[in-house]
Amino acid sequence: MPLKIERNDITKMKVDAIVNAANSSLLGGGGVDGAIHRAAGPGLLKECIKLNGCETGDAKITKGYNLPCRYVIHTVGPIWSGGGQGEEKLLVSCYRKSLELAKKHHCESVAFPLISSGVYGYPKDQALRVAVGAIREFLAENEMTVTLVIFDRASYTIGEQLFDSISEYIDDRYAAGHTTYYDTDRKQRMAAESLSFFRTQEAEAQGPDDFGLSEVSGPDNSGSPEASGPDHFGGPQAPEVRRIGSPEAFKSGMLFNGMSSKPCGAPVPDLKDRIGQLDESFSGMLLRKIEEEGMTDAECYKKANIDRKLFSKIRSDVHYRPSKQTAIAFALALGLDLNETKEMLEKAGYALSHSSKFDIIIEYFIEQKHYDVFDINEALFNFDQPLLGA
Numbered sequence: 001m002p003l004k005i006e007r008n009d010i011t012k013m014k015v016d017a018i019v020n021a022a023n024s025s026l027l028g029g030g031g032v033d034g035a036i037h038r039a040a041g042p043g044l045l046k047e048c049i050k051l052n053g054c055e056t057g058d059a060k061i062t063k064g065y066n067l068p069c070r071y072v073i074h075t076v077g078p079i080w081s082g083g084g085q086g087e088e089k090l091l092v093s094c095y096r097k098s099l100e101l102a103k104k105h106h107c108e109s110v111a112f113p114l115i116s117s118g119v120y121g122y123p124k125d126q127a128l129r130v131a132v133g134a135i136r137e138f139l140a141e142n143e144m145t146v147t148l149v150i151f152d153r154a155s156y157t158i159g160e161q162l163f164d165s166i167s168e169y170i171d172d173r174y175a176a177g178h179t180t181y182y183d184t185d186r187k188q189r190m191a192a193e194s195l196s197f198f199r200t201q202e203a204e205a206q207g208p209d210d211f212g213l214s215e216v217s218g219p220d221n222s223g224s225p226e227a228s229g230p231d232h233f234g235g236p237q238a239p240e241v242r243r244i245g246s247p248e249a250f251k252s253g254m255l256f257n258g259m260s261s262k263p264c265g266a267p268v269p270d271l272k273d274r275i276g277q278l279d280e281s282f283s284g285m286l287l288r289k290i291e292e293e294g295m296t297d298a299e300c301y302k303k304a305n306i307d308r309k310l311f312s313k314i315r316s317d318v319h320y321r322p323s324k325q326t327a328i329a330f331a332l333a334l335g336l337d338l339n340e341t342k343e344m345l346e347k348a349g350y351a352l353s354h355s356s357k358f359d360i361i362i363e364y365f366i367e368q369k370h371y372d373v374f375d376i377n378e379a380l381f382n383f384d385q386p387l388l389g390a
Contacts, residue, residue, distance in 0.1 A: 002139050002305055002389070003132070003146050003374060005381045010149045011039035016107035017071040019098050021115045024053050024076050026060065032113045041066040048074070057093035061101045071105060073098045077116030080123070088130055091116055095134035102144065109145040132374055143308055166379055169364045173354045282327065282347035283318050289334050304333035305373045305389030324350045328362055329388040332371045341366060358385040
Protein backbone atom coordinates (compact mmCIF):
# COMPACT_ATOMS: atom_id res chain seq x y z
CA MET A 1 0.00 0.00 0.00
CA PRO A 2 1.27 3.55 -0.67
CA LEU A 3 1.07 4.63 3.01
CA LYS A 4 1.74 2.07 5.71
CA ILE A 5 2.09 2.32 9.48
CA GLU A 6 4.38 -0.22 11.07
CA ARG A 7 5.93 -0.91 14.45
CA ASN A 8 9.57 -1.63 13.73
CA ASP A 9 13.16 -0.51 14.13
CA ILE A 10 13.80 1.96 11.31
CA THR A 11 17.43 0.83 11.00
CA LYS A 12 16.16 -2.59 9.88
CA MET A 13 13.79 -1.34 7.17
CA LYS A 14 14.58 -2.77 3.72
CA VAL A 15 13.55 0.24 1.66
CA ASP A 16 15.26 2.54 -0.83
CA ALA A 17 15.66 5.31 1.75
CA ILE A 18 15.11 5.87 5.44
CA VAL A 19 14.64 9.31 6.97
CA ASN A 20 16.73 10.38 9.93
CA ALA A 21 15.25 12.81 12.45
CA ALA A 22 18.57 14.61 12.80
CA ASN A 23 19.83 17.66 14.66
CA SER A 24 21.12 20.68 12.75
CA SER A 25 24.76 19.54 12.91
CA LEU A 26 23.98 16.19 11.18
CA LEU A 27 26.78 14.70 13.30
CA GLY A 28 24.66 12.25 15.26
CA GLY A 29 22.85 12.46 18.56
CA GLY A 30 20.38 10.50 20.64
CA GLY A 31 17.25 8.57 19.79
CA VAL A 32 16.65 7.70 16.13
CA ASP A 33 19.59 9.87 15.03
CA GLY A 34 22.11 8.01 17.18
CA ALA A 35 20.67 4.59 16.28
CA ILE A 36 20.99 5.31 12.55
CA HIS A 37 24.59 6.51 12.87
CA ARG A 38 25.56 3.44 14.92
CA ALA A 39 23.95 1.04 12.46
CA ALA A 40 25.38 2.78 9.37
CA GLY A 41 28.95 2.83 10.62
CA PRO A 42 31.68 5.53 10.48
CA GLY A 43 31.23 6.15 6.75
CA LEU A 44 27.97 7.98 7.39
CA LEU A 45 29.54 10.45 9.82
CA LYS A 46 32.40 11.20 7.39
CA GLU A 47 29.91 12.09 4.65
CA CYS A 48 27.73 14.12 7.01
CA ILE A 49 30.71 16.28 8.05
CA LYS A 50 30.98 17.44 4.41
CA LEU A 51 27.31 18.59 4.35
CA ASN A 52 27.94 21.52 6.73
CA GLY A 53 24.77 20.99 8.74
CA CYS A 54 21.11 21.48 7.83
CA GLU A 55 18.44 24.11 8.54
CA THR A 56 15.24 23.28 10.40
CA GLY A 57 12.60 22.14 7.92
CA ASP A 58 15.18 21.26 5.26
CA ALA A 59 16.64 17.87 4.24
CA LYS A 60 19.88 16.45 2.86
CA ILE A 61 20.77 12.99 1.54
CA THR A 62 23.68 10.56 2.01
CA LYS A 63 24.44 6.96 1.16
CA GLY A 64 23.17 4.20 3.47
CA TYR A 65 26.50 2.47 4.15
CA ASN A 66 25.92 -0.54 6.46
CA LEU A 67 22.16 0.00 6.60
CA PRO A 68 19.84 -2.17 4.46
CA CYS A 69 18.81 0.93 2.47
CA ARG A 70 20.49 2.80 -0.37
CA TYR A 71 20.07 6.25 1.12
CA VAL A 72 19.61 8.11 4.38
CA ILE A 73 17.67 11.36 4.14
CA HIS A 74 18.50 13.66 7.06
CA THR A 75 15.90 16.23 8.08
CA VAL A 76 15.78 18.60 11.03
CA GLY A 77 12.40 18.88 12.73
CA PRO A 78 11.21 21.83 14.83
CA ILE A 79 11.44 21.95 18.61
CA TRP A 80 7.95 22.29 20.10
CA SER A 81 7.42 25.69 21.67
CA GLY A 82 3.66 25.63 22.21
CA GLY A 83 2.61 25.65 18.54
CA GLY A 84 2.78 29.39 17.96
CA GLN A 85 6.27 29.55 16.48
CA GLY A 86 5.56 28.06 13.05
CA GLU A 87 6.26 24.51 14.19
CA GLU A 88 3.62 22.91 11.99
CA LYS A 89 4.82 24.66 8.83
CA LEU A 90 8.38 23.55 9.53
CA LEU A 91 7.33 19.97 10.25
CA VAL A 92 5.33 19.78 7.02
CA SER A 93 8.44 21.06 5.21
CA CYS A 94 10.51 18.21 6.70
CA TYR A 95 8.25 15.63 5.09
CA ARG A 96 7.91 17.45 1.78
CA LYS A 97 11.63 18.12 1.35
CA SER A 98 12.48 14.54 2.30
CA LEU A 99 9.97 13.09 -0.19
CA GLU A 100 11.18 15.41 -2.94
CA LEU A 101 14.76 14.23 -2.36
CA ALA A 102 13.60 10.62 -2.46
CA LYS A 103 11.81 11.22 -5.76
CA LYS A 104 14.83 13.00 -7.22
CA HIS A 105 16.97 9.94 -6.43
CA HIS A 106 14.39 7.55 -7.95
CA CYS A 107 13.37 5.96 -4.66
CA GLU A 108 10.24 3.79 -4.80
CA SER A 109 10.03 3.18 -1.04
CA VAL A 110 10.78 5.43 1.94
CA ALA A 111 10.48 4.93 5.70
CA PHE A 112 9.95 7.82 8.14
CA PRO A 113 10.10 8.04 11.91
CA LEU A 114 7.53 10.31 13.57
CA ILE A 115 9.67 13.45 13.25
CA SER A 116 10.03 15.79 16.27
CA SER A 117 7.82 13.60 18.49
CA GLY A 118 10.71 12.48 20.72
CA VAL A 119 13.04 14.77 22.65
CA TYR A 120 11.90 17.76 20.54
CA GLY A 121 8.55 17.48 22.35
CA TYR A 122 6.06 17.80 19.48
CA PRO A 123 2.74 16.30 20.75
CA LYS A 124 2.51 12.83 19.28
CA ASP A 125 -1.09 13.05 18.09
CA GLN A 126 -0.41 16.35 16.33
CA ALA A 127 2.87 15.08 14.88
CA LEU A 128 0.99 12.11 13.48
CA ARG A 129 -1.67 14.29 11.82
CA VAL A 130 0.99 16.46 10.21
CA ALA A 131 2.90 13.43 8.97
CA VAL A 132 -0.13 11.70 7.44
CA GLY A 133 -1.39 14.93 5.88
CA ALA A 134 1.94 15.83 4.27
CA ILE A 135 2.54 12.30 2.99
CA ARG A 136 -1.00 12.02 1.59
CA GLU A 137 -0.62 15.30 -0.27
CA PHE A 138 2.60 14.05 -1.88
CA LEU A 139 1.13 10.65 -2.78
CA ALA A 140 -1.86 12.32 -4.48
CA GLU A 141 0.55 13.41 -7.21
CA ASN A 142 3.28 10.75 -7.01
CA GLU A 143 3.72 6.98 -6.97
CA MET A 144 5.75 5.81 -3.97
CA THR A 145 5.40 3.48 -0.99
CA VAL A 146 5.84 5.37 2.28
CA THR A 147 6.02 3.76 5.71
CA LEU A 148 5.61 5.54 9.03
CA VAL A 149 7.72 3.51 11.44
CA ILE A 150 6.51 3.60 15.04
CA PHE A 151 8.98 2.17 17.53
CA ASP A 152 6.50 1.51 20.35
CA ARG A 153 2.79 1.71 21.12
CA ALA A 154 3.24 4.77 23.35
CA SER A 155 4.44 6.71 20.30
CA TYR A 156 1.13 6.29 18.54
CA THR A 157 -2.31 7.29 19.77
CA ILE A 158 -5.59 8.39 18.25
CA GLY A 159 -7.86 10.87 19.99
CA GLU A 160 -9.21 9.69 23.32
CA GLN A 161 -12.83 10.46 22.37
CA LEU A 162 -12.56 8.47 19.13
CA PHE A 163 -10.83 5.60 20.92
CA ASP A 164 -13.56 5.42 23.56
CA SER A 165 -16.32 5.63 20.94
CA ILE A 166 -14.85 2.77 18.89
CA SER A 167 -14.19 0.70 22.01
CA GLU A 168 -17.82 1.06 23.11
CA TYR A 169 -19.04 0.14 19.63
CA ILE A 170 -16.84 -2.97 19.64
CA ASP A 171 -17.96 -3.98 23.14
CA ASP A 172 -21.64 -3.67 22.21
CA ARG A 173 -21.25 -5.96 19.20
CA TYR A 174 -18.20 -8.15 19.69
CA ALA A 175 -19.39 -9.72 22.97
CA ALA A 176 -22.71 -10.62 21.35
CA GLY A 177 -21.24 -11.99 18.16
CA HIS A 178 -18.26 -13.82 19.61
CA THR A 179 -19.34 -17.38 20.41
CA THR A 180 -17.55 -20.65 20.92
CA TYR A 181 -17.16 -23.12 18.09
CA TYR A 182 -19.75 -25.39 19.70
CA ASP A 183 -22.32 -22.57 19.98
CA THR A 184 -21.71 -21.46 16.41
CA ASP A 185 -22.00 -25.01 15.09
CA ARG A 186 -25.25 -25.53 17.02
CA LYS A 187 -26.78 -22.32 15.70
CA GLN A 188 -25.80 -23.17 12.13
CA ARG A 189 -27.39 -26.62 12.37
CA MET A 190 -30.60 -25.20 13.86
CA ALA A 191 -30.74 -22.49 11.20
CA ALA A 192 -30.31 -25.09 8.46
CA GLU A 193 -33.13 -27.21 9.93
CA SER A 194 -35.42 -24.16 10.19
CA LEU A 195 -34.57 -23.12 6.64
CA SER A 196 -35.53 -26.55 5.31
CA PHE A 197 -38.81 -26.50 7.23
CA PHE A 198 -39.84 -23.06 5.99
CA ARG A 199 -38.99 -23.88 2.40
CA THR A 200 -41.29 -26.90 2.61
CA GLN A 201 -44.08 -24.86 4.20
CA GLU A 202 -43.75 -22.11 1.60
CA ALA A 203 -43.84 -24.57 -1.29
CA GLU A 204 -46.92 -26.36 0.06
CA ALA A 205 -48.82 -23.24 1.07
CA GLN A 206 -48.14 -20.90 -1.84
CA GLY A 207 -46.42 -22.57 -4.75
CA PRO A 208 -44.22 -20.55 -7.13
CA ASP A 209 -44.68 -16.80 -7.47
CA ASP A 210 -45.39 -14.89 -10.63
CA PHE A 211 -41.84 -15.30 -11.87
CA GLY A 212 -41.29 -18.85 -10.67
CA LEU A 213 -38.97 -17.50 -8.01
CA SER A 214 -39.01 -17.24 -4.25
CA GLU A 215 -36.44 -16.37 -1.64
CA VAL A 216 -35.86 -17.44 1.93
CA SER A 217 -33.63 -15.16 3.93
CA GLY A 218 -31.69 -16.69 6.78
CA PRO A 219 -30.48 -15.14 10.03
CA ASP A 220 -28.07 -12.25 9.92
CA ASN A 221 -24.65 -13.71 9.12
CA SER A 222 -23.02 -11.45 11.65
CA GLY A 223 -24.12 -13.87 14.35
CA SER A 224 -25.35 -11.01 16.54
CA PRO A 225 -28.40 -11.80 18.75
CA GLU A 226 -29.33 -8.12 18.58
CA ALA A 227 -29.46 -8.37 14.79
CA SER A 228 -31.40 -11.63 14.47
CA GLY A 229 -33.04 -12.14 17.87
CA PRO A 230 -33.18 -15.51 19.66
CA ASP A 231 -35.85 -18.09 18.92
CA HIS A 232 -37.57 -19.99 21.73
CA PHE A 233 -34.79 -22.61 21.68
CA GLY A 234 -32.06 -19.95 22.22
CA GLY A 235 -30.89 -20.24 18.61
CA PRO A 236 -31.14 -17.72 15.75
CA GLN A 237 -34.49 -16.31 14.74
CA ALA A 238 -36.48 -18.32 12.22
CA PRO A 239 -35.85 -17.21 8.64
CA GLU A 240 -38.31 -14.89 6.97
CA VAL A 241 -39.83 -15.93 3.65
CA ARG A 242 -39.98 -13.19 1.03
CA ARG A 243 -41.50 -13.42 -2.41
CA ILE A 244 -39.07 -11.50 -4.57
CA GLY A 245 -41.32 -11.41 -7.58
CA SER A 246 -44.44 -10.21 -5.79
CA PRO A 247 -46.24 -7.01 -6.85
CA GLU A 248 -45.65 -5.61 -3.34
CA ALA A 249 -41.91 -5.88 -3.82
CA PHE A 250 -41.98 -3.88 -7.02
CA LYS A 251 -44.42 -1.28 -5.66
CA SER A 252 -42.04 -0.58 -2.78
CA GLY A 253 -39.07 -0.32 -5.13
CA MET A 254 -37.40 -3.25 -3.36
CA LEU A 255 -35.56 -6.15 -4.94
CA PHE A 256 -33.78 -8.86 -2.98
CA ASN A 257 -30.36 -10.24 -3.69
CA GLY A 258 -28.97 -13.26 -1.87
CA MET A 259 -29.35 -13.06 1.92
CA SER A 260 -29.72 -9.27 2.14
CA SER A 261 -32.12 -6.63 0.88
CA LYS A 262 -31.58 -3.06 -0.22
CA PRO A 263 -33.88 -0.42 -1.67
CA CYS A 264 -32.96 0.16 -5.27
CA GLY A 265 -34.67 3.53 -5.47
CA ALA A 266 -36.88 4.81 -8.23
CA PRO A 267 -37.10 3.91 -10.96
CA VAL A 268 -36.47 0.22 -10.35
CA PRO A 269 -33.56 -1.02 -12.54
CA ASP A 270 -34.35 -3.29 -15.42
CA LEU A 271 -34.85 -6.87 -14.16
CA LYS A 272 -32.51 -8.21 -16.84
CA ASP A 273 -29.75 -5.86 -15.65
CA ARG A 274 -30.27 -6.93 -12.03
CA ILE A 275 -30.11 -10.60 -12.93
CA GLY A 276 -26.98 -9.93 -14.96
CA GLN A 277 -25.33 -8.34 -11.92
CA LEU A 278 -25.75 -11.54 -9.93
CA ASP A 279 -22.86 -13.03 -11.92
CA GLU A 280 -20.84 -9.81 -11.84
CA SER A 281 -17.28 -10.28 -10.59
CA PHE A 282 -15.55 -8.12 -8.00
CA SER A 283 -13.57 -6.44 -10.78
CA GLY A 284 -16.73 -5.84 -12.79
CA MET A 285 -18.56 -4.28 -9.86
CA LEU A 286 -15.57 -2.12 -8.94
CA LEU A 287 -15.18 -0.70 -12.44
CA ARG A 288 -18.93 -0.15 -12.76
CA LYS A 289 -19.04 1.74 -9.45
CA ILE A 290 -16.05 3.91 -10.42
CA GLU A 291 -17.88 4.91 -13.60
CA GLU A 292 -21.15 5.52 -11.76
CA GLU A 293 -19.39 7.76 -9.22
CA GLY A 294 -17.71 9.74 -12.01
CA MET A 295 -14.24 9.01 -10.60
CA THR A 296 -11.02 8.37 -12.47
CA ASP A 297 -9.10 5.16 -11.83
CA ALA A 298 -6.29 7.12 -10.16
CA GLU A 299 -8.69 8.98 -7.87
CA CYS A 300 -10.17 5.70 -6.72
CA TYR A 301 -7.02 3.68 -6.08
CA LYS A 302 -5.28 6.58 -4.37
CA LYS A 303 -8.26 7.15 -2.05
CA ALA A 304 -8.23 3.41 -1.36
CA ASN A 305 -4.49 3.47 -0.49
CA ILE A 306 -3.89 0.94 -3.27
CA ASP A 307 -0.78 0.61 -5.39
CA ARG A 308 -1.21 1.47 -9.08
CA LYS A 309 0.31 -1.85 -10.17
CA LEU A 310 -2.23 -3.82 -8.16
CA PHE A 311 -5.09 -1.79 -9.58
CA SER A 312 -3.84 -2.57 -13.08
CA LYS A 313 -3.97 -6.29 -12.25
CA ILE A 314 -7.54 -5.99 -10.98
CA ARG A 315 -8.62 -4.04 -14.07
CA SER A 316 -7.04 -6.51 -16.50
CA ASP A 317 -8.25 -9.70 -14.79
CA VAL A 318 -12.01 -10.07 -14.46
CA HIS A 319 -11.52 -13.03 -12.12
CA TYR A 320 -8.99 -11.32 -9.81
CA ARG A 321 -9.69 -12.07 -6.14
CA PRO A 322 -8.35 -9.32 -3.86
CA SER A 323 -7.60 -9.57 -0.16
CA LYS A 324 -10.40 -8.61 2.18
CA GLN A 325 -8.57 -5.43 3.20
CA THR A 326 -8.20 -4.40 -0.44
CA ALA A 327 -11.88 -5.03 -1.20
CA ILE A 328 -12.97 -2.96 1.82
CA ALA A 329 -10.55 -0.17 0.91
CA PHE A 330 -12.17 0.17 -2.51
CA ALA A 331 -15.67 0.14 -0.98
CA LEU A 332 -14.63 2.99 1.32
CA ALA A 333 -12.98 4.94 -1.48
CA LEU A 334 -16.26 4.74 -3.40
CA GLY A 335 -18.27 5.84 -0.34
CA LEU A 336 -20.47 2.73 -0.39
CA ASP A 337 -23.02 2.23 2.36
CA LEU A 338 -23.03 -0.90 4.52
CA ASN A 339 -25.27 -2.96 2.22
CA GLU A 340 -23.24 -2.03 -0.86
CA THR A 341 -20.01 -2.80 1.00
CA LYS A 342 -21.33 -6.24 1.92
CA GLU A 343 -22.32 -6.81 -1.70
CA MET A 344 -18.84 -5.87 -2.94
CA LEU A 345 -17.27 -8.16 -0.35
CA GLU A 346 -19.52 -11.03 -1.45
CA LYS A 347 -18.22 -10.58 -5.00
CA ALA A 348 -14.72 -11.23 -3.63
CA GLY A 349 -15.84 -14.14 -1.43
CA TYR A 350 -15.89 -12.35 1.94
CA ALA A 351 -18.39 -11.16 4.55
CA LEU A 352 -18.45 -8.91 7.60
CA SER A 353 -18.79 -10.62 10.96
CA HIS A 354 -19.42 -9.45 14.52
CA SER A 355 -16.90 -12.03 15.72
CA SER A 356 -14.12 -9.91 14.17
CA LYS A 357 -12.96 -6.65 15.75
CA PHE A 358 -11.56 -5.59 12.38
CA ASP A 359 -14.97 -5.98 10.75
CA ILE A 360 -16.75 -4.14 13.57
CA ILE A 361 -14.37 -1.17 13.30
CA ILE A 362 -15.03 -1.00 9.55
CA GLU A 363 -18.77 -1.12 10.21
CA TYR A 364 -18.42 1.66 12.79
CA PHE A 365 -16.80 4.06 10.31
CA ILE A 366 -19.27 3.25 7.52
CA GLU A 367 -22.21 3.91 9.84
CA GLN A 368 -20.57 7.21 10.79
CA LYS A 369 -20.22 7.95 7.05
CA HIS A 370 -16.49 8.42 7.63
CA TYR A 371 -14.81 6.95 4.56
CA ASP A 372 -11.25 8.25 4.88
CA VAL A 373 -9.05 5.15 4.57
CA PHE A 374 -6.07 6.88 6.18
CA ASP A 375 -8.04 7.91 9.26
CA ILE A 376 -9.50 4.41 9.51
CA ASN A 377 -6.02 2.89 9.26
CA GLU A 378 -4.91 5.00 12.22
CA ALA A 379 -7.74 3.52 14.28
CA LEU A 380 -7.07 -0.02 13.04
CA PHE A 381 -3.40 0.30 13.97
CA ASN A 382 -4.32 1.57 17.41
CA PHE A 383 -6.49 -1.54 17.96
CA ASP A 384 -3.78 -3.91 16.62
CA GLN A 385 -5.76 -4.76 13.49
CA PRO A 386 -4.53 -5.18 9.89
CA LEU A 387 -4.53 -2.03 7.77
CA LEU A 388 -6.50 -1.25 4.63
CA GLY A 389 -4.90 -1.09 1.22
CA ALA A 390 -2.30 -3.14 -0.62
